[in-house]
Structure formats: C-alpha cells, structure tokens
Amino acid sequence: MESVEKECGALGGLFQAIVNDMKSSYPVWEDFSAKATKLHSQLRTTILAAVAFLDAFQKVADMATNSRGATRDIGSALTRMCMRHRSIETKLRHFTNVLVEGLVTPLQDRIEEWKKTANQLDKDHAKEYKRSRQEIKRKSLDTVKLQKKARKELLGRGNLRPQLDSAMQDVSDLYLLMEETEKQAVRRALLEERGRYCTFINLLQPVVNVEIAMLGEITHLQAIVDDLTVLTEDPHKLPPASEQVIRDLKGSDYSWSYQTPPSSPSSTNSRKSSMC
C-alpha cells in the first residue's frame, strides 16, 4: 500500500516537472520567434539589395549582348545567369514571407495557447490529486475506526470483519485508481509537451521546403557556368564571329567612317607612342 502511495507521489512529481519545463520554455520559444523576425527583416533588405545588384548585372549582360564584337553568346549566357538568380531571389522572397507568415506568426499564437493549456493542465491535476488524496484519507480513517471497533468487538460476535475487509479493499482500489489517474495526467503532460514540437515542426516544414526549392536552381547555374567557361576559354583569340564582323564590313555600304581627331588632347603623351 505504501509503495502505491509513493508511486502516486512520484507520478505527481513527474507531472509537475514536465509542466514546469513547459512553463519555463516560453523565453526559448519567444527568443526563437524574435530572432526569426529579425532574420526576416534582414532578409527583406538583402532582397532589395539583391534586386538592385541583379539589375546592374543585367546591364553588364546587355552590354555584352549589344557590343560590336562577338560577345553576344557571352551576353546571352550572362542574361541566363541573371534570370536564374532572379528566380533564386523570387524563392528567397517566398522563403522570407513563409518564415514569418507560416512560422513566426502562427508560433506566437500557439505560445499563447500553450501557456493557457499548461496552466489548465496544472490546475486540473492539482485539484484531482487533492480530491483523490482526501478521498483516500477519509476512507483510510474509516478503516482505522473500523479496525479499532473490530479490535474492541473481537470478543463479541466478530461480524465487523467483512466490513473492514471491504473498507480496506476500497482504500486499495482508490490508490490504484489514483495511480491510474496520475499516469493519465503524466501522459497528458507528455502529449502536450511533445505536441508542441510536433506543432513547431509542422510549421517549420513548409519553410524548409521553400528553402529546398532553391536547391533546384543549382543545376541550371552549373550549366551556365559551364557554358561561360567554354565561351571565354581563350580570351587572347577572337572567335570566328568577330572576324565575321570585319568581313561583313567589306561587303557593306560603309556606314562607318573615321574622322582623325585633333591631336591636341594626346599631344602631351605623344613621346610615349612609337608604333611605326
């Protein structure tokens, strides 16, 4: 009997420890939420900087595409690289939004719910525990009274024995009931605690999935880097297309003409040039 009583106390203690852990966890969750919010706002300004960077990148690509020489292929590969990065940027923007809308905001709502639930669990358990203890105490007192009475009446008819046995059985049943109730309370607390992580992971997954979607862009980047490597492998040799620019000029109606500039601006440096 004493062992069941101790076990009920231990179960109650375990329940309390779990609830206390949950209660002391809020600063950790709130810190996570605050740091995620800060990351979100940093990512937003980084995305703005990335957009401006990609605009500047596209201008370099356009310049290569539209130059007189044969850098059209290089320009188009750079444009593809720029477009891929715009696609990464779009996914990063999506990630940034999901981080707050899908994770931080719902998590903050949950934290409030968790506080209420843990308090309620604690309150309900305390009440139930007390009620059980009191009932057991009352029944135990009844038993003690019956035992005294039985001892006095031992010399009498002795018909208190079944009554005493039944009372003692009642106390024992109440203990077993309390043990089961305490186990259930511990299970509820464990479920609540574990459920928090399940909820958290449930909210986290879509965020990580958007992040994983960015991975898909790699293959494309690799292909473009490979193209650019081939296109620029010999910077000291003009590709056939550049020679074609010169040949095309011969057949054309000479839309170009050259006016020799006045020599004044370069006169100071003229001693340096000796190309004859």
Add this chain to the structure above:
Amino acid sequence: MESVEKECGALGGLFQAIVNDMKSSYPVWEDFSAKATKLHSQLRTTILAAVAFLDAFQKVADMATNSRGATRDIGSALTRMCMRHRSIETKLRHFTNVLVEGLVTPLQDRIEEWKKTANQLDKDHAKEYKRSRQEIKRKSLDTVKLQKKARKELLGRGNLRPQLDSAMQDVSDLYLLMEETEKQAVRRALLEERGRYCTFINLLQPVVNVEIAMLGEITHLQAIVDDLTVLTEDPHKLPPASEQVIRDLKGSDYSWSYQTPPSSPSSTNSRKSSMC
C-alpha cells in the same frame, strides 16, 4: 583605289565605335561594383541575424533533446537541421567574402586598367591612322607630280613610265598596308572589349561556384525533413519511449515527489473545474 580608301575609313570608324562603347561602359561596371558592395554589406548583417537565429533554433532543439518525454529523437533531428544551416551560413559567409575579395575589388582595379588601355588604344590608333594617311597623301602627291611630268614629257624619251608605275604601286601598297593595319586595330579593340567580359567571367566563376556549393548543402535538409515528418506524424499518440518513462518510474527509487500546491491561486477559477 577609292574603295580601299573608303574601307580604311570604315574600319577606322568601326574601331572608334568599339572604343567609344568601351569608354561609355564604365558607369555600368562601376554601378555593378557599387551594387555588389551594397549586397555584400547587407549579406554581412543578414549573416549576423542568421547566426542569432540559429543559436535560438539550437536552444529549441536542446529543449526537445532534454525534455522528460520522448522527444530526444526530435531534438536530435532538429540539431542536425541546425547544424546543416550553420554549414549553409558558413558557405554564405564565404560567398559574401568572395563576392568582394574575388570579384568587386579586382574588378575595380581592372576598370582602372581598362580606362588606361582603351585610351592608349585610341591614341595609338589615331596616331597610326594619321601617319598612314599622311604617307599616302605624300606618295599620292608624288604620283600626281610624276603624272604631270610624264604628260609633259610624253613627247620626250618617255622613260618616266616605270617610275610612275612604281609610285602608283607604292600608293596602292600603302593603302593595302593601311587596310591591314586598320583591321589589326579593329581586332585589338575587339579583343580588348571581349577580354573585359572574359576577365569579368573569370572573376565571377569562383563566386558562383561558392554559391553552388552553398545550395548543395540544401540536399542534406531533405533527409532531415523526412526524418522529422516520420517522428512527428502522430502528435496525438505517445511513442513507446514515452510510456517507458512512466514504466521506468515504477522501478526507480522515486526521486520525484509531489507537493499539492496551496489552493489559493486557483480558487477564483474553481467554479469552472468539475472533474469528479
């Protein structure tokens, strides 16, 4: 002869157009460099926010690992997710450094070199073009003089003919030489222009390679997400390990015990709870 002259002018005009394109490109390159620098500084602050976020994430993971219930597996999966993100963060840090050290800073140096080279190309070409034109002019004048002389001496011995033919051949040769020289100048300008993109891409590649390596880290995230999905698929059911926590308590020396709290704090709400 007139056609070769026109072609030389056209080649000179093409050369000038290429050099002018190069000269007008600096704002585009400088804008690229400025926007990359801004992106770099934004990324640096984002990395700080990411580090703080990952520290907070790790605390959530630790909490799951150390909780009384059976969330140790969840905690260890969250820790792995956190570690992967730290690895992504390290690569992002590397990317951020390479962006400036490997691309922006060397590019800025190159822009200064490019300015000098384009100016020198322009100056050398103008000088060479003028020199060729003057030489042709002088030779042409000689030819004209010889032609007049030859016309006057037509009635004489007529031995100026070979001299005149040779002078005219000289002019023609000079034109062909000038044409070749102009073609070479155009080729030099095209090589210089194309070389800029080759240099740019050469500087860009290591940056994109680090980026690709960073995205490569994301592959590992999928496995962790899959683990977390399995671990949390039924939040309303305690896993066997949680039941074990309760069973283990039975065999233990009952290090837990429960003190029923004073009823005062919950007394106001007591009418609501009716659990008996």
